[in-house]
Amino acid sequence: MAHPKIEVMVDEALARTLLAQQHPDLADLPLTWVGTGWDNAMWRLGDHLLLRFPVREAAAHLVEHEQAWLPVLADRLPVAVPVPVRNGLPAHGFPWAWSVVPWFDAVTAATTPVDERGAWAPRLADFFVALHVPAPQDAPDNPVRGGDVAARRQPLHERLATLALPDADRIASRFDELAAAPAWRGPALWVHGDPHPANLLVHDGDLRAVIDFGDVTSGDPACDLATAWLTFDAPARARLRARVDAACGWDEAMWRRAQAWALHLAVAMQMHPVEYPHLAAVGRHGVEQALAT
Template sequence: MVDEDLARRLLREQHPDLADLPLTWVGTGWDNAMWRLGAHLMLRFPVRKESALLVEHEQVWLPVLAPTLPVEVPVPVRNGVPGESYPWAWSVVPWFEATTAAATPPASHGAWAEQLADFFVALHVPAPADAPDNPVRGDDIAVRREPLRDRLAQLALTDSERIAARFDELAAAPRWTGTPVWVHGDPHPANLLEHDGALRAVIDFGDVTSGDPACDLATAWMTFDAPARARFRARIDAGCGWDDAMWRRAQAWALHLAVVMQMHPVEYPHLAAVGRHGIEQALAG
């Protein structure tokens, strides 16, 4: 648990010029505890060993990717290192005055569908050979078949059979054979920030990797309604020229990820709501 005392102690040890700024707890997600620092900064502390590697990926690669992207991303302004009181890397990142898209109605997200499409057109370019590995993103969606069924059995959703059948149909699309491209890995609505009807920033690049971009494009079903999704796809197709197989794999990813988001509805009700919307949209078309 990263409480205020620990956060301030780490600041005094490693970034003393920031140590006296006000600290306000923001929340704790699957991977990180977050504290707002002053008016313009935020601290991100991994809560488990596996998350620490994700923070390191952000520290290395966000400074490389940010200049190529048309939307702001949380490039670390300071890097924290392991110490006696805390065993993992951590970051000081910008604070964005914005609201997560998970907290606003999906019907309102169409205002920035083209902005998000432009972000992916810029991101989905060939990645270097030393891009981070990720065992659960950017690979063949067909290998998610059994994990999906296991989760459906645990959840006992009323539409489990429809989800499984539709997933199988979509995941049968031809596999990705192109050059591996950069992949965000987790661009669901909780990682998309909006302000004044526009996309303010795309955050949480911990899953950044290379491979098939279909897993990123799954956000078309988790974030948008059908009219906005059509505009999102048209904009991306104009920039990248993806084929129908890409979008079928993306829709299969949407079903898989939307089911994953149902696994902890009490702890993360906002993610469960995103998942329910994603399932509804992905089953509808």
């Protein structure tokens, strides 16, 4: 998985030009650069807003998914999500849609100690219970989320060969064992697609928001439940699972697929440790947890 190249740079001048043209009432608010991630450049706007600009064509489609579907999903979810408050259009050389979303006064769960995250595991469970309901036929397609985890075997093995992790053989063997669980045969359910701890925001020891719905799709919710290993330790994972199972009645096969997804995602997160050390740390934790059970 090569690191994607930024195709369009978004500096303060471009951000202000787009705001002035399309949302002039916001154009004079202070702008503070937050960072540029895998998909988006982010600028804080005033005290309560955030600008999200896709920096490559593939990410532009993810922004469109958020703009179309977060307003539909938000009312049913028990946790705040970044519903766009304004939508931006291509202009002044910027070729894609962009968004103005709420700014959440919080930190990512990835920056907090693992043993402190269990306090909000039931709240995340409630989020999944509310989200994992049948999706409409026009829900976004996603070739790498929500599908059969067994199809991830080849990319997993390729990444293991590239990374040369010390536990590579154990990871490969355990993945194959877990991915052999019966496939999902239920209806296509809404799936967040990427609820790892860098996309979970925490404030005062509680789950404040779930962000980054660019991978939102429909299918098998096991890929979302993988965060039980990526985010938590064993006691917190047990609490999350108990609450989800009580509401949804998932079988053992669901959790075996979820654990396989956890291994796949944990390895992928370690592909670029220099650029994204926080994701690499999540990946190492995820491998440790998924191999321990």
